Amino acid sequence: MGTSTIIQKKSLAEEVAEQLKGQIVKGKLKKGEKLPIETELMKIFGVGRSTIREAVKMLENMGYLKVQQGRGTFIEIPTPAKEPLEQRLKRADIRELNDVRKILESAIAERAALHHTEQDVKKIKKHLAARKDAAEAGLLNECIEADIKFHISIAKATHNEILFELYSSVAIRLQKGYKHIYDDTSCFLQSQLLHENLVESIIANDKQVAANLGSLFWNDLHI
Numbered sequence: 289m290g291t292s293t294i295i296q297k298k299s300l301a302e303e304v305a306e307q308l309k310g311q312i313v314k315g316k317l318k319k320g321e322k323l324p325i326e327t328e329l330m331k332i333f334g335v336g337r338s339t340i341r342e343a344v345k346m347l348e349n350m351g352y353l354k355v356q357q358g359r360g361t362f363i364e365i366p367t368p369a370k371e372p373l374e375q376r377l378k379r380a381d382i383r384e385l386n387d388v389r390k391i392l393e394s395a396i397a398e399r400a401a402l403h404h405t406e407q408d409v410k411k412i413k414k415h416l417a418a419r420k421d422a423a424e425a426g427l428l429n430e431c432i433e434a435d436i437k438f439h440i441s442i443a444k445a446t447h448n449e450i451l452f453e454l455y456s457s458v459a460i461r462l463q464k465g466y467k468h469i470y471d472d473t474s475c476f477l478q479s480q481l482l483h484e485n486l487v488e489s490i491i492a493n494d495k496q497v498a499a500n501l502g503s504l505f506w507n508d509l510h511i
Contacts (some may be wrong), residue, residue: 300335307333308343312352312363323353323361329495382465388458392506393439397486397502398448401495408445411485415441419483422474431473436463438483439505442490477504485505 311317324332329340344361347353351366400408415438422431436459443455470476482504489497 300333300339301306301346304329304333304335304339304343305346306402307346309352310351313367317363319365320361321363323363325360346498347491357503363459382462382469385465389455390503392451392455392458393505394444394499394502396443396451397490398481398495398499399448399451400442401493401498403447404445409487409491411441412438412445412490416483417460419476420480423473426473428470428473429467431476432463432466432470436460440451442486445490470472 304389305339308317317323322480323329326337326340330337333340348355352364354363354364355361370466382394387478404412415434418434418437419431420433422428422456440452440456443452443459482501486498486501490499
């Protein structure tokens, strides 16, 4: 494990976990290897037993360690299923992200039609107007940003926090990718009416029309 490392920061467990994780990622600790016992780890990091146990628990939850009763704790390499969602999204292909967004869009539109408030509608209309203005002015970056905010505001109008956070995470990751796909705002201009119709269906509480319109977004990476 190398020379002793004394941790002096407040969150001792997080610091220990981070250093152990770094050794696993760099290959200094390999999959299947047994982690040193608690007393040895306490000496290496200069911390108490409770800190070591908390750090081990953190790494176990992250998929970097596997505790086997009676045998010890062993090094693991996280599988994609164990990888935190935010981390997975960072390395996701834009088409993967777009597929997820397409799946969510219809359900979000339908739920927004049922659960939106007047305040939600004001925000949705604000971003829709900004989208139109930017598209007509040929301002691509501003148009993409307004479009993303428009759709996120609809997700917010569902008043389902899990759905909102999931959709937002995917949409924000897509924002950078769209800047490399579109050369101008022509696609945004062409789809403006579709966006306006979606808003009208949400205001009218027409969940079926909203869902149908929502399903029309994001085909072949076109907004």
